[in-house]
Amino acid sequence: MASSTLSSFLRRSLTELRDRGLYQQIDSLEGPNGPVISMRGRSFVNLSSNNYLGLATDSRLAEAAVEATVRYGVGSGAVRTINGTLALHAELEEKLAAFKGTEAAVAYPSGFNCNMAAISAVMDAGDAILSDELNHASIIDGCRLSKANVIRYRHSDMDDLRAKAREARESGRYAKIMAITDGVFSMDGDIARLPDIADIAEEYDLITYVDDAHGSGVLGGGAGTVKHFGLTDRIDLQIGTLSKAVGVVGGYVAGTRDLADWLKARSRPFLFSTSLPPGAVAASIAAIGLVAGSPELLGRLWDNAEYLQRGLRELGYALGPTETPITPCLVGDEEMTQRLSASLYEKGVYARAIVFPTVPRGAGRIRNMPTAGHTKEMLDLALAAYGEAGRELGLIP
Numbered sequence: 001m002a003s004s005t006l007s008s009f010l011r012r013s014l015t016e017l018r019d020r021g022l023y024q025q026i027d028s029l030e031g032p033n034g035p036v037i038s039m040r041g042r043s044f045v046n047l048s049s050n051n052y053l054g055l056a057t058d059s060r061l062a063e064a065a066v067e068a069t070v071r072y073g074v075g076s077g078a079v080r081t082i083n084g085t086l087a088l089h090a091e092l093e094e095k096l097a098a099f100k101g102t103e104a105a106v107a108y109p110s111g112f113n114c115n116m117a118a119i120s121a122v123m124d125a126g127d128a129i130l131s132d133e134l135n136h137a138s139i140i141d142g143c144r145l146s147k148a149n150v151i152r153y154r155h156s157d158m159d160d161l162r163a164k165a166r167e168a169r170e171s172g173r174y175a176k177i178m179a180i181t182d183g184v185f186s187m188d189g190d191i192a193r194l195p196d197i198a199d200i201a202e203e204y205d206l207i208t209y210v211d212d213a214h215g216s217g218v219l220g221g222g223a224g225t226v227k228h229f230g231l232t233d234r235i236d237l238q239i240g241t242l243s244k245a246v247g248v249v250g251g252y253v254a255g256t257r258d259l260a261d262w263l264k265a266r267s268r269p270f271l272f273s274t275s276l277p278p279g280a281v282a283a284s285i286a287a288i289g290l291v292a293g294s295p296e297l298l299g300r301l302w303d304n305a306e307y308l309q310r311g312l313r314e315l316g317y318a319l320g321p322t323e324t325p326i327t328p329c330l331v332g333d334e335e336m337t338q339r340l341s342a343s344l345y346e347k348g349v350y351a352r353a354i355v356f357p358t359v360p361r362g363a364g365r366i367r368n369m370p371t372a373g374h375t376k377e378m379l380d381l382a383l384a385a386y387g388e389a390g391r392e393l394g395l396i397p
């Protein structure tokens with residue numbers, strides 16, 4: 001029999017969410033998550049995926065996945081430390097380390113998993129973590145799991161970080177202190193100030209940790225934000241995802257050989273969660289090869305991003321501090337944000353509203369994600385829809 005405490009809790013909580021307009025309906029795609037998607041029998045220009053380079057729908061990756069699946073099976077059969085490490089996993093990790101320019105890399109079932117794994121493997125009670133206030137949810141959860149004292153600093157405010165690093169160091173209370181940040185902030189598209197963070201880390205002896213989920217495959221010739229700044233030797237832990245620009249699923253931690261050995265011995269998702277399936281690993285290996293070997297793929301992504309951003313700015317939209325293809329149209333009011341998204345939908349453009357609690361209250365926006373797979377015609381259709389919808393709603397002149 002169902003627990004009445006649970007069912008009344010669920011009913012009350014769901015009603016409250018729905019009443020506040022915060023319950024999100026989830027739409028299902030009727031085909032691949034490419035530059036054009038189909039839903040409810042209609043097609044839409046898709047501006048909401050993380051498929052930056054179009055690799056999620058690339059036939060070469062699909063072929064690699066099928067071939068490995070036929071050869072090795074659909075599942076890997078065990079966790080990494082028992083016998084779920086195929087030669088393919090080792091090959092992927094070698095390719096990732098070479099691509100990142102680090103000694104080693106360790107793959108996990110997801111990027112989220114990496115933060116569950118790596119933070120608590122190196123930090124503990126008695127340590128402190130200096131964390132940017134806009135860090136991703138998985139960093140926040142990973143920090144909590146570590147039991148270290150988490151000290152938030154104001155977003156990309158290097159004076160605040162330096163002051164808090166000094167205070168933590170001078171207190172003498174902590175065995176280890178880490179500075180942790182997104183490489184590219186996923187809701188605004190701005191890049192972390194890594195050269196300053198590396199300097200502050202040197203001054204106060206901090207461990208440096210960069211979660212580059214949105215920088216990998218996008219910045220630094222694809223190798224990410226750390227490479228973009230030429231800081232490979234000065235950042236201790238780099239997290240990347242195989243689920244965004246790489247187009248598949250999974251994540252990895254890149255760093256020294258000792259770091260990798262320690263993560264393989266002590267990080268809990270590595271020890272207690274079944275390893276990535278062979279198809280995903282083979283597709284990721286193929287993807288890394290394509291990213292590393294096709295600068296024109298990145299070129300197309302950045303061209304499309306510049307085209308869309310210029311067009312939206314000319315229409316009168318505010319895009320905030322973005323420095324990457326992440327293209328937020330800042331609206332503010334939650335309800336107005338939802339109305340803009342709904343109007344775009346009616347005009348054949350799929351661009352999701354992002355509102356509280358993903359961003360602060362009153363900071364509603366539509367986050368547009370141009371990809372290498374979009375054509376100028378698709379982006380023109382999106383811009384025309386933005387023009388009409390914005391004028392109808394009085395958001396732009």
Ligand SMILES: *Cc1c(COP(=O)(O)O)cnc(C)c1O
Binds near residue numbers: 110136139244
């Ligand atoms: C998307 C994202 C993740 C999660 O990666 P998945 O591979 O989708 O689990 C982790 N960190 C950041 C900063 C992200 O943007």
